[in-house]
Amino acid sequence: EAGVTQFPSHSVIEKGQTVTLRCDPISGHDNLYWYRRVMGKEIKFLLHFVKESKQDESGMPNNRFLAERTGGTYSTLKVQPAELEDSGVYFCASSQDLQPDYGYTFGSGTRLTVV
Amino acid sequence: AQRVTQPEKLLSVFKGAPVELKCNYSYSGSPELFWYVQYSRQRLQLLLRHISRESIKGFTADLNKGETSFHLKKPFAQEEDSAMYYCALRAHSGAGSYQLTFGKGTKLSVIP
Numbered sequence: 001e002a003g004v005t006q007f008p009s010h011s012v013i014e015k016g017q018t019v020t021l022r023c024d025p026i027s028g029h030d031n032l033y034w035y036r037r038v039m040g041k042e043i044k045f046l047l048h049f050v051k052e053s054k055q056d057e058s059g060m061p062n063n064r065f066l067a068e069r070t071g072g073t074y075s076t077l078k079v080q081p082a083e084l085e086d087s088g089v090y091f092c093a094s095s096q097d098l099q100p101d102y103g104y105t106f107g108s109g110t111r112l113t114v115v
Numbered sequence: 116a117q118r119v120t121q122p123e124k125l126l127s128v129f130k131g132a133p134v135e136l137k138c139n140y141s142y143s144g145s146p147e148l149f150w151y152v153q154y155s156r157q158r159l160q161l162l163l164r165h166i167s168r169e170s171i172k173g174f175t176a177d178l179n180k181g182e183t184s185f186h187l188k189k190p191f192a193q194e195e196d197s198a199m200y201y202c203a204l205r206a207h208s209g210a211g212s213y214q215l216t217f218g219k220g221t222k223l224s225v226i227p
Contacts, residue, residue, distance in 0.1 A: 003158070004158075035215070035217075040219075041219070042119075042216075042217045042218060042219050042220075043159075043201065043215075043217040043220075044217070045208075045214040045215065045216070048208075048212040048213075048214070055210065055211055055212045056208050056210035056211065056212030056214070058208060058210060059214070091159065098212075098213060099205070099213050101164070101166070101167070102161060102164075103149055103151070103161035103164060104161075104215070106151075106158050106159040106160065107158060108157075108158045109158070109159075
């Protein structure tokens with residue numbers, strides 16, 4: 001089966017611009033997660049979708065971040081306007097179960113650089 | 116709130132030497148712990164989980180609730196073990212969701 005796919009793999013944008021990251025989960029996985037690692041910090045949870053609904057968005061840093069999952073398939077994460085501190089690697093993960101024994105399947109990540 | 120601590124940012128060992136990557140956690144509930152690994156230019160992948168008590172690629176990890184630790188061990192390091200290792204704790208978020216809390220990671224470098 002295809003894995004979790006993220007686009008783009010890298011993005012360099014100027015402060016104040018808008019960027020949209022995309023994640024295609026494994027087909028049939030209802031649960032989709034966004035995580036990010038900013039420089040020197042831990043990988044941190046952003047939010048969790050169950051199908052098209054936001055189950056938990058407690059990790060979203062502020063209202064410049066908007067995540068959607070229309071139709072319960074792929075998800076997008078938009079940052080508008082981007083700030084320097086948004087630079088980091090954004091990971092997407094998916095799972096079929098809410099609490100899978102096998103953990104989660106992660107994508108390769110999108111490296112975002114805001115200059 | 117839960118926390119995962121990996122005290123070593125970088126660990127260098129010689130091939131064939133034993134490896135121990137340290138992980139300590141703080142969590143008020145019953146912990147569910149994982150080790151994830153990220154090889155160069157590859158995605159983050161699950162290495163092992165405490166509940167299964169399995170050995171993957173020669174690595175083992177035992178949950179010690181008294182010391183709140185989940186150290187990763189391997190008796191004889193191989194060059195292909197060089198990678199970034201993350202300890203993670205899965206906990207219920209209170210919003211009907213489970214979140215992973217990661218440590219900062221330890222970069223393991225195995226010297227030939």
